[in-house]
Amino acid sequence: xxxxxxxxxxxxxxxxxxxxxxxxxxxxxxxxxxxxxxxxxxxxxxxxxxxxxxxxxxxxxxxxxxxxxxxxxxxxxxxxxxxxxxxxxxxxxxxxxxxxxxxxxxxxxxxxxxxxxxxxxxxxxxxxxxxxxxxxxxxxxxxxxxxxxxxxxxxxxxxxxxxxxxxxxxxxxxxxxxxxxxxxxxxxxxxxxxxxxxxxxxxxxxxxxxxxxxxxxxxxxxxxxxxxxxxxxxxxxxxxxxxxxxxxxxxxxxxxxxxxxxxxxxxxxxxxxxxxxxxxxxxxxxxxxxxxxxxxxxxxxxxxxxxxxxxxxxxxxxxxxxxxxxxxxxxxxxxxxxxxxxxxxxxxxxxxxxxxxxxxxxxxxxxxxxxxxxxxxxxxxxxxxxxxxxxxxxxxxxxxxxxxxxxxxxxxxxxxxxxxxxxxxx
Numbered sequence: 001x002x003x004x005x006x007x008x009x010x011x012x013x014x015x016x017x018x019x020x021x022x023x024x025x026x027x028x029x030x031x032x033x034x035x036x037x038x039x040x041x042x043x044x045x046x047x048x049x050x051x052x053x054x055x056x057x058x059x060x061x062x063x064x065x066x067x068x069x070x071x072x073x074x075x076x077x078x079x080x081x082x083x084x085x086x087x088x089x090x091x092x093x094x095x096x097x098x099x100x101x102x103x104x105x106x107x108x109x110x111x112x113x114x115x116x117x118x119x120x121x122x123x124x125x126x127x128x129x130x131x132x133x134x135x136x137x138x139x140x141x142x143x144x145x146x147x148x149x150x151x152x153x154x155x156x157x158x159x160x161x162x163x164x165x166x167x168x169x170x171x172x173x174x175x176x177x178x179x180x181x182x183x184x185x186x187x188x189x190x191x192x193x194x195x196x197x198x199x200x201x202x203x204x205x206x207x208x209x210x211x212x213x214x215x216x217x218x219x220x221x222x223x224x225x226x227x228x229x230x231x232x233x234x235x236x237x238x239x240x241x242x243x244x245x246x247x248x249x250x251x252x253x254x255x256x257x258x259x260x261x262x263x264x265x266x267x268x269x270x271x272x273x274x275x276x277x278x279x280x281x282x283x284x285x286x287x288x289x290x291x292x293x294x295x296x297x298x299x300x301x302x303x304x305x306x307x308x309x310x311x312x313x314x315x316x317x318x319x320x321x322x323x324x325x326x327x328x329x330x331x332x333x334x335x336x337x338x339x340x341x342x343x344x345x346x347x348x349x350x351x352x353x354x355x356x357x358x359x360x361x362x363x364x365x366x367x368x369x370x371x372x373x374x375x376x377x378x379x380x381x382x383x384x385x386x387x388x389x390x391x392x393x394x395x396x397x398x399x400x401x402x403x404x405x406x407x408x409x410x411x412x413x414x415x416x417x418x419x420x421x422x423x424x425x426x
Contacts, residue, residue: 003235004195004198005198006197006198007045009045011041012037013029013060014054020224021225022087022226026054027056029060046077047077048077048196049194049197050068051192052082053084053186056094058095060098065109068106069109080196081107081143083102083114085118108143110143110144111143112144113145115146121134132161134148139163145164146163147161157174158173158175162203162247164202167247173214178217179227180230182226187216188210191208191209207242210242212235217230292342294343294357295340298379304368305334305338310368313364325355326346326351327343327346327353361378364378364379
């Protein structure tokens with residue numbers, strides 16, 4: 001979850017004694033402790049998405065089922081269920097009498113179930129003859145969609161199958177031979193929950209999570225005598241890690257991250273548009289490498305930016321941003337009271353966008369106040385952004401601001417000012 005720039009909170013249902021060789025023993029936490037953990041988090045840190053893993057005992061399943069029923073009824077949280085029934089080494093991680101509670105008490109609330117092949121057979125009560133048929137049988141247990149993981153299959157590719165009963169897809173990747181595969185199921189389901197919390201739809205979230213798992217499997221931690229952990233780094237969304245996706249999905253190209261084929265340049269003839277994605281204040285690490293459109297305002301909407309000296313300071317600070325913080329500034333436009341700009345992470349070590357904005361505001365404020373002999377704050381504390389997705393290209397947003405009548409008036413007033421309007425760094 002941290003790799004997706006999120007803050008993950010855990011409710012411990014059971015304690016285990018385990019290492020890379022296997023799980024030696026486990027025992028559930030007390031009912032009172034489980035209830036208090038749920039109460040503590042729910043009163044202070046309400047989730048955007050919930051993922052369940054090892055539940056352990058029948059009593060724990062009952063408590064979790066009751067909590068989820070009340071929470072999901074009152075709030076719009078998505079639920080991912082990783083039905084942890086046995087460890088990779090074969091140890092039982094769910095009491096036999098808890099299975100009925102899991103199916104009847106929790107499954108009807110589940111947005112996505114993520115069993116592996118052995119877990120699927122346990123849940124449907126018979127050997128798998130057809131993955132597609134097995135997935136349909138899982139849906140009959142009450143879950144809204146199912147992802148059957150194919151890591152246990154004995155063949156070259158690792159293929160997973162997802163369906164919600166209406167749409168379906170296969171996700172296939174070359175099998176990565178490694179002993180660093182401890183916790184792959186937990187990692188995958190957590191990544192799906194993270195992508196959903198970042199407002200991806202279910203299909204996109206499953207593809208992102210599979211991509212992230214492939215990324216991590218290529219980075220062994222090289223510890224322990226058995227199946228050790230992976231090195232977890234920031235989600236990079238690299239093309240070489242993405243699975244091959246085949247299926248009956250309404251918008252498969254968009255879900256797979258296939259870019260808009262139109263030229264992403266200021267010279268594009270794409271018509272201007274005022275269509276916006278959801279605007280929100282961010283303080284997280286961005287995933288992947290799309291372009292972000294940011295707006296930040298001067299304090300009290302002051303027209304202080306309508307000044308050639310300020311323009312020079314802004315240009316200098318943007319040019320220094322790449323070396324300082326690992327971000328690339330593609331272009332920006334200065335209005336009298338606010339700035340629009342486009343940027344993206346230029347390196348894997350890029351700081352959070354919130355940190356970038358805070359540092360940039362500090363440097364520009366210091367210089368502007370010194371040059372113009374001003375006191376007090378220059379910038380408003382917040383900034384707003386959205387991602388330029390495949391249906392809203394860089395050129396569309398460029399044209400939208402280029403044709404803004406306020407910007408046109410500014411250019412007329414600015415005359416020979418060298419940095420009024422867009423600065424584009426190739």
